[in-house]
Amino acid sequence: MSIEKWGLHELTLTGPSGGNPFVDVEFQVTYQFRNRMVTVDGFYDGDGDYRARFSPDREGEWSYITSSSAPELDGHQGTFTCVPPGQGNHGPVDVLGRHHFSYADGSRYDCIGTTCYHWTYETKELQELTLESLREAPFDKVRMCLLPTDGMRPERTPFAGSTPGAVDVDRYDPVFFQHFESRVVDLLALGIQADLILFHPYDRGVWGFDRMTPAQDAAYLRYVVARLAAYRNVWWSLSNEYDFNHEKTIADWDRLLQLVQRYDPYQRLRSIHNGTKMYEVFTPYDFGKPWITHQSVQHWDGAEVAAWRECPKPVVIDEIGYEGNAGRRWGNLTADEMVHRFWQGMSLGGYVGHGESFVDRETRAWISIGGRLYGDSPERIDFLRAVFAGLPRQSDGEVDTDRCVLHYLGDRQPSAVELDLPDGSPFHFDLIDTRAMTITPLAEYTGPSRIPLPATPYLALRGTR
Amino acid sequence: MTSVARWDVLELPVAGPTGVHFRHASGATAYAESFQSEDGWLVRFSPDLEGEWSGSSGIEFTCTPGTSRGPVRRFGTALRWADGTPYHPLTTSWFGRPDQWAAARPAIAASPFNRVRLAFSETIEDQVSDLLTPGIVADVILPLDEATIRAAVNRLSAYRNVTWCLSPTSTPQATDVRRLAELIAELDPSHHLISMHEAIDPGPPWLTHLSVRLENLRGVSALRRDYAKPVFVDACGHEGNGTTPDTSLRPEEMLTRIWEGTVRGAYVTHGEWYVDTPWSAGGSRPTGVVAQRLRLLREVLDELPDGVEPIDDYRDAPTLAVPGSYYLQYLGEHQFPDRTFSLPEGVYDVDVLDVWNHSVRRTRENVTDTLTVRLPGTQYQAIQIRRTS
Numbered sequence: 001m002s003i004e005k006w007g008l009h010e011l012t013l014t015g016p017s018g019g020n021p022f023v024d025v026e027f028q029v030t031y032q033f034r035n036r037m038v039t040v041d042g043f044y045d046g047d048g049d050y051r052a053r054f055s056p057d058r059e060g061e062w063s064y065i066t067s068s069s070a071p072e073l074d075g076h077q078g079t080f081t082c083v084p085p086g087q088g089n090h091g092p093v094d095v096l097g098r099h100h101f102s103y104a105d106g107s108r109y110d111c112i113g114t115t116c117y118h119w120t121y122e123t124k125e126l127q128e129l130t131l132e133s134l135r136e137a138p139f140d141k142v143r144m145c146l147l148p149t150d151g152m153r154p155e156r157t158p159f160a161g162s163t164p165g166a167v168d169v170d171r172y173d174p175v176f177f178q179h180f181e182s183r184v185v186d187l188l189a190l191g192i193q194a195d196l197i198l199f200h201p202y203d204r205g206v207w208g209f210d211r212m213t214p215a216q217d218a219a220y221l222r223y224v225v226a227r228l229a230a231y232r233n234v235w236w237s238l239s240n241e242y243d244f245n246h247e248k249t250i251a252d253w254d255r256l257l258q259l260v261q262r263y264d265p266y267q268r269l270r271s272i273h274n275g276t277k278m279y280e281v282f283t284p285y286d287f288g289k290p291w292i293t294h295q296s297v298q299h300w301d302g303a304e305v306a307a308w309r310e311c312p313k314p315v316v317i318d319e320i321g322y323e324g325n326a327g328r329r330w331g332n333l334t335a336d337e338m339v340h341r342f343w344q345g346m347s348l349g350g351y352v353g354h355g356e357s358f359v360d361r362e363t364r365a366w367i368s369i370g371g372r373l374y375g376d377s378p379e380r381i382d383f384l385r386a387v388f389a390g391l392p393r394q395s396d397g398e399v400d401t402d403r404c405v406l407h408y409l410g411d412r413q414p415s416a417v418e419l420d421l422p423d424g425s426p427f428h429f430d431l432i433d434t435r436a437m438t439i440t441p442l443a444e445y446t447g448p449s450r451i452p453l454p455a456t457p458y459l460a461l462r463g464t465r
Numbered sequence: 466m467t468s469v470a471r472w473d474v475l476e477l478p479v480a481g482p483t484g485v486h487f488r489h490a491s492g493a494t495a496y497a498e499s500f501q502s503e504d505g506w507l508v509r510f511s512p513d514l515e516g517e518w519s520g521s522s523g524i525e526f527t528c529t530p531g532t533s534r535g536p537v538r539r540f541g542t543a544l545r546w547a548d549g550t551p552y553h554p555l556t557t558s559w560f561g562r563p564d565q566w567a568a569a570r571p572a573i574a575a576s577p578f579n580r581v582r583l584a585f586s587e588t589i590e591d592q593v594s595d596l597l598t599p600g601i602v603a604d605v606i607l608p609l610d611e612a613t614i615r616a617a618v619n620r621l622s623a624y625r626n627v628t629w630c631l632s633p634t635s636t637p638q639a640t641d642v643r644r645l646a647e648l649i650a651e652l653d654p655s656h657h658l659i660s661m662h663e664a665i666d667p668g669p670p671w672l673t674h675l676s677v678r679l680e681n682l683r684g685v686s687a688l689r690r691d692y693a694k695p696v697f698v699d700a701c702g703h704e705g706n707g708t709t710p711d712t713s714l715r716p717e718e719m720l721t722r723i724w725e726g727t728v729r730g731a732y733v734t735h736g737e738w739y740v741d742t743p744w745s746a747g748g749s750r751p752t753g754v755v756a757q758r759l760r761l762l763r764e765v766l767d768e769l770p771d772g773v774e775p776i777d778d779y780r781d782a783p784t785l786a787v788p789g790s791y792y793l794q795y796l797g798e799h800q801f802p803d804r805t806f807s808l809p810e811g812v813y814d815v816d817v818l819d820v821w822n823h824s825v826r827r828t829r830e831n832v833t834d835t836l837t838v839r840l841p842g843t844q845y846q847a848i849q850i851r852r853t854s
Contacts (some may be wrong), residue, residue, distance in 0.1 A: 034484075034496035036650035038670075060650075063494060077492060258691055261668045267643075290666035 001080040006232045009054045015073040017048040024233040026069040027403045030404030033058045041226035045172035054228035055080040092232040098312040100397025112385050113141035113353035119370030120183045121154050130370030138382035141193040150206035164206045188233045195235040201245035211247040225263040242273030243283045262292045271296035280329040316352035322355035323375040331357035335376035347408040383437040405463040427463030434458045473530030474623045477508045486521040495654035500619035510622035536625040539673050544568045553766035556580040556734040561747020563588040568749035574599045576762035593624050606630045622653040631661035646671040685731035696731040703755045705738030712738035720756045728783040728795040730775040792850040805837045812854045821845040
């Protein structure tokens with residue numbers, strides 16, 4: 001058998017189905033390349049099926065051996081060959097330098113995310129429409145929830161049962177996960193990262209998933225990691241708006257984040273997202289803690305990126321407000337304002353995520369269910385993506401300021417700017433209209449320079465040499 | 466046919482740079498890369514399974530029963546030798562020059578220490594092999610350089626008494642730590658422990674244990690709980706009269722730090738720094754008083770029952786126990802007049818250990834439900850309770 005590097009090896013064995021196999025049966029597989037051993041948790045997939053998934057990261061011969069509390073699952077051995085990655089397989093995304101990302105093969109990862117919290121819970125037709133929309137859109141990351149909200153009445157949840165108050169949180173629903181995983185794979189085929197939100201505060205005790213015991217939280221996380229960690233496009237977001245869940249303390253989140261770190265053989269990217277009530281509170285988790293890989297921020301102001309970069313981890317403003325016409329401040333920005341916030345955050349060396357919530361269209365809000373995009377921001381974000389992808393960079397991902405200057409002029413309308421450019425060979429300047437999506441060559445400048453401008457908002461100046 | 470004892474060293478001359486795949490009759494595999502020795506290219510391998518082995522270079526050999534306890538393995542937050550017996554490290558740090566080693570060697574062999582932290586050098590193999598016979602573990606601190614690590618692991622991994630420690634770095638690059646730790650794991654057929662000293666994040670699975678700098682040893686309890694790995698406090702200061710806070714600890718303070726961390730379930734490294742010939746910078750023998758006083762701790766560690774763990778029953782003093790049959794409590798700088806324990810009915814040997822004065826007072830007590838142990842009311846006392854029936 002051969003498996004692509006960063007692809008997925010899946011092992012299926014038949015074992016006990018009586019009792020509660022999710023709890024009763026320990027099942028692990030140790031994979032070995034040369035002398036390095038990587039042990040992964042297997043999981044019960046229903047109907048007596050036990051599976052283990054593994055993503056190899058070195059080309060060559062791998063072997064594996066199972067260990068289990070159940071004799072029929074214990075001591076199975078095998079081998080496979082890990083072959084070079086296929087086309088479009090750049091490996092998982094990892095942190096580059098302090099503040100940036102790249103794929104494991106070294107190629108650039110733009111990190112232009114969007115949010116579709118519960119798209120996998122919708123009808124098959126809507127899910128297909130979401131994937132079609134994503135295929136055309138500039139986004140390479142989707143934030144999505146595993147758990148339903150208090151108002152949802154889905155046919156299936158991650159746990160056994162779909163009636164609030166009558167769900168067995170000590171058992172999981174393999175069919176829910178099989179479907180969820182197929183959607184993670186669909187995103188992978190589109191080159192999109194699945195930023196999986198493992199808890200959220202919108203349960204309010206209806207399902208009780210926000211107030212399980214520490215042991216139930218741990219078992220849930222272990223099961224999720226066993227099932228999903230091997231997909232190379234998975235990221236972990238421990239919670240959305242963690243600070244709005246009054247059932248849990250910072251110490252609880254510390255523990256749960258560390259459990260995910262302990263369970264995850266690959267150390268997929270891992271963070272936790274704060275709430276803000278938009279403009280009113282800001283209590284981000286302490287991203288300096290060692291088990292956090294990047295800063296998943298909710299905030300309305302891209303200009304704050306400079307301050308957050310004091311912490312040596314990438315800044316991703318996963319929620320900065322959404323384009324749309326909702327009745328809430330978080331969801332009724334113009335495309336101009338939305339894209340302006342993107343340019344602000346990204347020109348300071350951060351990353352910004354998109355969202356959309358039009359409430360009077362054929363499909364409901366994109367951030368909730370996916371479906372169709374109606375706004376004007378995605379096209380302009382694609383333009384922005386291309387500009388940032390083309391900037392000359394250092395090996396740590398930072399823009400190479402010796403070869404490139406980028407000034408985003410924001411919502412002001414200056415008739416000219418004065419720049420104190422380094423001496424030496426001149427910079428060739430372009431005027432970027434972020435709204436009209438045009439790039440117009442200007443002149444060459446060096447040293448102290450005055451550059452005339454058309455006095456309209458949303459412009460950027462790019463000088464390269 | 467060639468034979469080698471389990472956990473001993475098999476050495477094969479090879480023509481040049483190569484990697485040899487070894488296979489045991491059970492199907493277990495191992496991989497060893499060559500290194501350039503003074504006598505040409507060699508491959509070394511230390512088999513951990515008895516029976517017939519074959520190598521891709523054409524060699525066949527028999528692994529005979531071991532005459533040692535093998536390399537150190539991690540079990541949760543604890544450590545064992547590969548033969549299953551518990552390992553309780555007591556470490557000193559010795560970062561001398563190669564030409565100072567010959568003088569220091571006998572001092573280490575005669576000391577209570579069974580682990581030494583050593584800096585990588587071109588002659589590190591001499592130090593590792595000298596420590597093999599007395600069963601002392603060499604924690605080798607490796608520079609963050611791929612070629613050096615490759616050569617060191619290929620040369621040394623067959624020594625059962627080695628463990629790996631990546632040097633701390635001032636420019637944290639998580640991906641480098643991962644790459645180098647996984648490289649060691651890939652090259653090392655003996656699966657020795659791997660740490661990074663003062664790692665920004667000791668959590669990932671490629672680091673087998675923590676190697677931390679910590680002055681307040683009470684902190685090890687949280688580290689053990691949070692990371693669920695063995696915790697080595699490899700830097701907590703030096704007994705001595707050096708010119709920095711780190712090198713001028715009073716001996717009482719050095720000793721109590723080691724006891725405090727140990728009874729909290731960590732492994733605390735000794736260091737000594739009396740100016741002119743500081744032991745930890747390459748002195749020929751410890752000249753302070755702590756190393757001698759650690760003999761009492763060595764005796765206690767050697768007699769610890771299997772399965773001993775820190776317990777939370779006594780919130781005002783760290784306690785190691787096998788509940789019902791064994792307790793070791795350390796009282797540190799506090800001058801308790803007495804201590805009371807809840808115990809199952811039985812007969813117990815009760816030792817009051819004055820760890821600073823190196824004296825032990827033993828009594829035998831019949832207990833119905835509680836035991837109050839009278840203390841001298843001075844600092845640095847420990848209580849050891851062992852059930853006899």
